[in-house]
Amino acid sequence: MSGPRTIPSSMRAAVLQEPGSVTIEERPVPRPADDEVLVRVNSVGVCGSDVHYFRRGRIGRFVVEKPIVLGHEVSGTIVDVGRDVSRDRIGERVAIEPQRPCRVCAHCTAGRYNLCPNLTFYATPPVDGAFCEYVTIHAPFAYPVPDTVSDDAAALLEPLSVGIWANRKAGIVPGSRVVITGAGPIGMITTQAAKAFGAAEVIVSEPNPGRREIARRFGATRVVDPAVESVSELGVDAFIECSGATPALTGGIQSVRGGGTVVLVGMGADEIALPILLIQTRELVVTGTFRYVGTWPVAIHLAATKQVDLDALVTARFDLDHTVDALDSDTRPGFLKAVVTP
């Protein structure tokens, strides 16, 4: 195990200078605050939001105004600790929950730290992320992972957390019937999580035939081509929208039984016309997910027991020098998830 002596003073980082332009820079290795750990990065997943910042330079009110390091799906090894953290943690393989809540506001003390107005998040402007060699994080948000979870899988506990949070919001329990729209990485993780939560039926609607095939492989009990078949009469307990496509949302909402739940995970248009009368007469609950709260322990359990297969999602792997290629790889056929290993 490596101790603090081996930590260099500077590191390499892939920096988004402006939309489309990523360069490798030498940067100082960050120092952990008193309650933080320093993590040498092992694997970083590429998220759709990274690609979005890379291509367009903004997501909603978050705008890339100065150079930023992207990447927020991270695993690594603790190499140093702040003053208040046990040195025994040095050497731990960890998965990182990439957010820093303030811990003291009304949201934080009520157990909704994801809604903390003071929260900062890796790779959300202007906060740097993890396409680099070293990062710091609050000590409790660096979760030790067992050997049965690979470095890549440990990084992908972050999108798995998105899927777990979506299933919690959707109220998936043993026997639930759920429609999921979109068979991209988040859809496939959410599908697997739904199975792990006990869903009896997981119906995935996806226009791309290759992705429908993938959905079947990841456990969908039924796949639907929305161009051919509607889900609107299914009367399911919950609908989880993972595509960000407007027709997926407006179609899927019809599929939910009275008293059921609609969870918006995919991000697309800022505004969409929703069937208000249907929401009223069926007393649907429509909500969305924003990051997650307290999901890593469950995510580790699901990954370690292979109830969710994260390694199978990785279809391309890049080193830090090719981060720009990783960010640009989502157009390849059969592509699901790229990973950068610094």
Added chain:
Amino acid sequence: MSGPRTIPSSMRAAVLQEPGSVTIEERPVPRPADDEVLVRVNSVGVCGSDVHYFRRGRIGRFVVEKPIVLGHEVSGTIVDVGRDVSRDRIGERVAIEPQRPCRVCAHCTAGRYNLCPNLTFYATPPVDGAFCEYVTIHAPFAYPVPDTVSDDAAALLEPLSVGIWANRKAGIVPGSRVVITGAGPIGMITTQAAKAFGAAEVIVSEPNPGRREIARRFGATRVVDPAVESVSELGVDAFIECSGATPALTGGIQSVRGGGTVVLVGMGADEIALPILLIQTRELVVTGTFRYVGTWPVAIHLAATKQVDLDALVTARFDLDHTVDALDSDTRPGFLKAVVTP
């Protein structure tokens, strides 16, 4: 107290023949089924939905295709009982919960009988309502009311139930801050119910200055003219939409804090463009109310203890012969609620 001997074989009923046309007909007095009671009607409130059927002949998928008796806000006196009901109930002054769930479907056995697909409801085509002299209802849905609740107030326990259900869905608890849009009868009942549920702030947004004045009288802690002032920065715990107006909904939804609740009560457009991104990033819960479940006992308590003043809502009273005037009275200045007393 009157016994079954005094029940005539026929009664007078105000029948909507077609939009705009109401005639008084002689009809047979209904007979209570084994588990029902026969109620001589004392007071019937006029609801916006009655007016809607009267003027347009339909609400959504419910269409007036043959003559129908409107009216579903009903109080009366039990004058006869079905075979399985104790004759001791004859003579009771009661408020009626005007729905007949099937009691055996999955919704009914799960405690969501308002969503029962087999449910019938007074004055919802093709089921007759209560602008007549006698009606029948399941025995447990005829709730005895104390003398401190007037006949009119007993009838208006139905809209109060709407307001209670809305407050339950909105999660109003002591200290809650809530925005309510629309200061019509439902808005004013919901405002009073919010106070009774312990809301610390009830901010009512209403374009009509006379109605804003009424809102203040019924307990709003603050009234807002939406033409002048926005509620969007208030960060309230819940928003209850009672106007059915699209701008009220789209404006009000902005007023809710992260993790807060939006409840759609007013009925307007079938589809409305909603700020999806806001719902996601604030993890708002958007839902609607459809009738109610188990609200009468609470409604009776709130009315009997004068925590909610229902009598003050009644601004016009008509006999059965003038039901058509009652249905047409909502354009008078200062109008809130008409009542028909057969």
Added chain:
Amino acid sequence: MSGPRTIPSSMRAAVLQEPGSVTIEERPVPRPADDEVLVRVNSVGVCGSDVHYFRRGRIGRFVVEKPIVLGHEVSGTIVDVGRDVSRDRIGERVAIEPQRPCRVCAHCTAGRYNLCPNLTFYATPPVDGAFCEYVTIHAPFAYPVPDTVSDDAAALLEPLSVGIWANRKAGIVPGSRVVITGAGPIGMITTQAAKAFGAAEVIVSEPNPGRREIARRFGATRVVDPAVESVSELGVDAFIECSGATPALTGGIQSVRGGGTVVLVGMGADEIALPILLIQTRELVVTGTFRYVGTWPVAIHLAATKQVDLDALVTARFDLDHTVDALDSDTRPGFLKAVVTP
């Protein structure tokens, strides 16, 4: 498929005359009420409560005061239907939910029909059960089962429902850690259900070494001999007591973390000294299960997908003539569950 023509007028029934004495009697085949079905019994599990009535003649306030037919874990085939039930159901293989709620009281309409004060239950004095050839039940409480669920397994959906209800009350979700005391049939079913609900750790405490072995076979992640090892320091999320033994309860309650849940399933002493101060300082939630609500659909799913193996619980099978032996078979070594097939 058999139609009503083949239904005889009388049937054989195993009748408990008094504690210890069971005789076979000829009895009239019951007629289904309008909303009921008539079921020819295929398999009936023997429950600890049947054995209790057989040996002692009472459970709490329920006393065998006149001859009674025991048995309430039942599968069969619909052979006739009441007037309000579709004749298409004749021929269905079904599992029976053996209770008849009144459907109209406050508990029933609130979705808590198991607490209905008017509820009657198979084999609970003075209501007859199913150690006989034909029984009737409300149509919706005869649930069709797929071919992948055997007759025995269909009967044992009843104890599985107990286990599902216990897990629901315990709040078991993916990742939960739970202690279960008692490795009898209910403990083993609850263990399997806990796994199906996603529990990461299921620690079974059981003094009998043979049963500990069985617990391991049914999926316990750890087994504990309470004579040697205490569970009190485990800090689990929930504790489900399935033995009815006082020391199991008082020991197990210590094992629960702050804010965790204790569910009493096993029935033993009427009163037990509980650590009140612990309940307070840890804000534990202590509750119990009484039958179940809405569990059959989930039970069918878990059995059909082999997430719960019910057939493996059956260690002895008897015909109706040997019902008394079935009731007396629980002392055999390795015994778990007896089944009577009329």
Added chain:
Amino acid sequence: MSGPRTIPSSMRAAVLQEPGSVTIEERPVPRPADDEVLVRVNSVGVCGSDVHYFRRGRIGRFVVEKPIVLGHEVSGTIVDVGRDVSRDRIGERVAIEPQRPCRVCAHCTAGRYNLCPNLTFYATPPVDGAFCEYVTIHAPFAYPVPDTVSDDAAALLEPLSVGIWANRKAGIVPGSRVVITGAGPIGMITTQAAKAFGAAEVIVSEPNPGRREIARRFGATRVVDPAVESVSELGVDAFIECSGATPALTGGIQSVRGGGTVVLVGMGADEIALPILLIQTRELVVTGTFRYVGTWPVAIHLAATKQVDLDALVTARFDLDHTVDALDSDTRPGFLKAVVTP
């Protein structure tokens, strides 16, 4: 308003040296940590736990092993702030939530900071409380109070928080029926809070006739002498035990309807024999309260709107020199609550 210049270096404190012995000592004024405020104490309520430590030197596992300052019901004025707190807060009149959670453990991040294993609490050994001139607290736990809340009432927001937390745990909503045992200060606060939460019936059982009279004054809808009358047949929604007396608990638990809730607030015996069979067959939920989470905002609202009258609880007032008398005043007839004003 006073600034930091006026803060002396030492202060007077009433120190419990050993059971029964309190002396006034000169002690250094504490310095606020970076995220804390320094509060000049205005009023401190005497709690039963203070009296317990004063008389017996211990409560459960908490033992007075060295001199300690008691008192944890505190109001005051901010006179200095730590580095991270706005100096604008200096001069604020505040009520103090007297606990310091760690903010980072699983309980804290899940919104259950009262169960934080690292939490320290005023006047719980070995942590000093507030019978002194100055105390420090986390800035967000010093809540500004409006002028309509007196210094004494501001201090008593702490026991009001106990009552609010009890009512939340009990699930009190408009229309609830609740039995409360014990008409001491906590019982009377809980009674008032139950009314504010909308309880339709608050039945207070209390053996002392004088206290029954007080209960009536504080809003009990009915008072019961347990020596004469049992509450066991009431079938209430919830029972809140505020006396710590074993018969109160065992009697009160019988009064709860199926599916209802029992909340243990009063502290008495460590172990009590509970009717397990009743808990099971009625599926009661038995739980307890340990301090509170997020109650001050609601408490301020209830006090400021006079829904709860805290000033009326104060029956004796002492200066710091007479803290020992304050701790010994609970035996006076008519006594409810003593307050120390340093």
